[in-house]
Amino acid sequence: NWEELDSRSAAVGKGTMNKDKIFKLAKGFRGRAKNCIRIARERVEKALQYSYRDRRNKKRDMRSLWIERINAGARLHGVSCFLCVFQVNYGNFMHGLMKENIQLNRKVLSELSMYEPYSFKALVDISSNAFPGNKGPKKDSSSMVA
Amino acid sequence: MASRRCLGALTRHLRARLFSTSALENPQTLSLRFLGVTIPQRTSSDLDICRRAFRCSISIRFGGVRRCSSRPTNPSDKEEDEDDESEVEEEYEEGGESSDGENGDVRASKCVVQRGKSDEEKVEEAAEIGYKVIGPLDSSENPFKPYEPFFAVVQIGSHQFKVSNGDSIFTERLKYCEVNDKLILNRVLMLGSRSQTVVGRPIVLDSAVHAVVEEHTLDATVIIFKKKRRKNYRRTKGHRQELTKLRITDIQGIDKSENIVAVA
Numbered sequence: 001n002w003e004e005l006d007s008r009s010a011a012v013g014k015g016t017m018n019k020d021k022i023f024k025l026a027k028g029f030r031g032r033a034k035n036c037i038r039i040a041r042e043r044v045e046k047a048l049q050y051s052y053r054d055r056r057n058k059k060r061d062m063r064s065l066w067i068e069r070i071n072a073g074a075r076l077h078g079v080s081c082f083l084c085v086f087q088v089n090y091g092n093f094m095h096g097l098m099k100e101n102i103q104l105n106r107k108v109l110s111e112l113s114m115y116e117p118y119s120f121k122a123l124v125d126i127s128s129n130a131f132p133g134n135k136g137p138k139k140d141s142s143s144m145v146a
Numbered sequence: 147m148a149s150r151r152c153l154g155a156l157t158r159h160l161r162a163r164l165f166s167t168s169a170l171e172n173p174q175t176l177s178l179r180f181l182g183v184t185i186p187q188r189t190s191s192d193l194d195i196c197r198r199a200f201r202c203s204i205s206i207r208f209g210g211v212r213r214c215s216s217r218p219t220n221p222s223d224k225e226e227d228e229d230d231e232s233e234v235e236e237e238y239e240e241g242g243e244s245s246d247g248e249n250g251d252v253r254a255s256k257c258v259v260q261r262g263k264s265d266e267e268k269v270e271e272a273a274e275i276g277y278k279v280i281g282p283l284d285s286s287e288n289p290f291k292p293y294e295p296f297f298a299v300v301q302i303g304s305h306q307f308k309v310s311n312g313d314s315i316f317t318e319r320l321k322y323c324e325v326n327d328k329l330i331l332n333r334v335l336m337l338g339s340r341s342q343t344v345v346g347r348p349i350v351l352d353s354a355v356h357a358v359v360e361e362h363t364l365d366a367t368v369i370i371f372k373k374k375r376r377k378n379y380r381r382t383k384g385h386r387q388e389l390t391k392l393r394i395t396d397i398q399g400i401d402k403s404e405n406i407v408a409v410a
Binding site for chain 1 (some may be wrong): 195297299302306307308335336338343346347348368369370371372373380382
């Protein structure tokens with residue numbers, strides 16, 4: 001009976017209420033950290049601190065991931081249509097979009113570059129028309145000649 | 147000066163009483179009932195006059211003359227507005243006002259907040275800020291169609307979503323809409339199909355995305371834990387964000403016939 005009282009949350013003791021919660025949070029931890037309360041408590045506290053910090057970091061990480069993907073997509077589509085020295089990369093692509101007042105954000109642009117390649121290529125074309133327009137006329141003349 | 151304006155309003159009120167038909171009994175009821183008791187529907191002109199008279203009567207009683215001076219500007223703007231104003235909330239405003247009685251500044255902030263929430267016009271404006279327009283509630287029809295290969299990029303608040311027919315998205319809690327409400331999301335940044343891409347600068351005109359509010363929920367619990375080591379400082383807090391789940395039913399604004407066009 002005394003042991004049952006201890007394990008139930010009705011008991012007054014300091015750690016007894018938290019124990020179950022801590023073990024629940026400690027699922028998947030390595031070694032004794034998932035089984036022994038003293039070690040688990042430390043590890044769980046550290047895990048919660050990390051999660052607090054990483055909720056803020058996640059936003060940064062996701063944004064850099066989106067930028068990587070947009071960069072990749074822009075370089076892929078940029079090279080295929082323009083065979084010039086001045087090629088499309090992330091910086092030029094975003095500058096061209098901003099010039100055209102297209103307010104798509106990076107998250108959506110990365111999704112488009114992954115799943116809608118034709119639409120993304122259209123955006124790359126728009127952007128390259130808007131921003132580096134110096135190679136436009138040369139390209140036309142060369143294509144006409146060819 | 148303000149008292150003079152109140153007197154002018156009172157005389158106007160008396161003149162209105164003589165001319166209007168239904169206003170005979172209502173001002174008396176107003177003067178008697180201070181705290182938000184329901185009053186039958188009237189036109190807005192009566193309401194404004196009665197409201198002004200009511201406020202002036204409060205000011206004379208409590209001596210809060212400042213309130214009366216700043217008020218008449220607002221109703222004078224609104225006299226030409228729409229007729230359907232929710233009156234019960236208006237009366238609650240009056241009730242809140244009368245119950246305070248002392249500080250004009252406190253009453254100013256309270257009244258501005260309540261007035262912003264109560265008017266239907268303000269509700270619509272707030273919906274526009276969130277880039278949605280509330281359509282009518284769902285009838286017995288079934289608006290859910292099978293999947294169509296078209297997508298749209300929609301902005302709600304500050305978040306953008308790439309949506310298609312039949313998707314469900316989680317947004318921040320949208321006020322002013324209930325479950326099973328039809329929404330029209332009018333800030334559409336891009337549309338796409340197999341053969342076409344429509345890019346808006348910044349939004350595509352004449353396009354709309356229809357959605358239905360599926361549920362208003364809370365997110366999963368996030369534990370906010372702060373600790374400073376060796377300083378005996380530890381804080382634990384839980385947080386559940388309020389969300390709205392929308393289901394996208396229709397995308398309009400793009401040509402949906404199957405065009406087989408060679409895409410460059």
